Each structure stands twice: as C-alpha cells, then as structure tokens.
Amino acid sequence: MMSFAFGGHERERLQIAVAGYERPTPCGDDHDDNWLTVHVTLQCGAFEGRFDAAFLTHELQSFHVQLQHLYRTLVGTAQLRTLEGQLQCTATGDGRGHVRITGVATDEPGGDRHLAFALDIDQTQLHASLQSLASVLQAFPVRH
Secondary structure (H helix, E strand, O other): OEEEEEEEEOOEEEEEEEEEEOOOOOOOOOOHHHEEEEEEEEEEOOEEEEEEEEEEHHHHHHHHHHHHHHHHHOEEEEEEEOOOOOEEEEEEEEOOOEEEEEEEEEOOOOOOOEEEEEEEEEHHHHHHHHHHHHHHHHHOOOOO
16 A cells, blocks of 8 residues: 655644555546545544545646645645545645645545644655655556
8 A cells, every 4th residue: 555644743644545446447437447545544633533535546646736836836735625525635835844734534425524634744744745645646647
C-alpha cells in the first residue's frame, strides 16, 4: 500500500493510503477505471479518525498540480474535493513558508458524521508530501 501524508507527527497528521484500483483490470470506462480504494487516517490533537473511502485518480492528480503551484509560490490554495464527499481539504500558503491544511472528513458517503480539522505544516513538509503523492500517482496513474 502506498500513501502520502500531511503533518509531521502522530498528533497532527492526515494520511491517505491507497490500496489500489477498485477495478484491477480496466473495463474501458474512463470513470469506473479510475476509482481507487483508500484508507484515510486523521489525527488532530486528541481527535482521531479512520475510515475507508473511494477517490478518483483525477482528484489526486488535480490536487497534486495545485500543490506543486503552492510549493513554488508559497501563496494561494490547493484543494482536494472528492466526488463522494468523504474528504474535503484545502492547503493555504501564507507566502512565508507556512501552510495550513483545513478540511472536513466524513466517514461514509452522504453521511452526517463529520470531523473538521486544521493542521499546520511548513514548506519542507509540503515538499515531502508532494514527493509521496507523486509516487502514488506514478503507481496509480489516471487511466485513459
């Protein structure tokens, strides 16, 4: 299983581990072929949550492109918005090397149990996250 994460230690961390494509063998449908089975772990102070979800490769690819721009400029935002709404997060740079990750996690699609979170990282941690996400995308590219 491959993963990427934000946060430097166990009490302030968002980790997304990708188990694989939901359909190991492509069926030829651009949408269905790009679902990934993921495990999300969120630790924020005394609060902790774990849940399984499905993300599209397109969502992670778009997030990666936005994070690259944020890393280069250190200002602006990068957003991960999942189709099923289980994880929504925004990385916001302040222009001085600090990045705040805010978001909401929902344990099941369409559910009403939510955990809002905020994590603070710096540009070196963002670089490590970018490298890990790039490795995930190399292993699980968008299928056409």
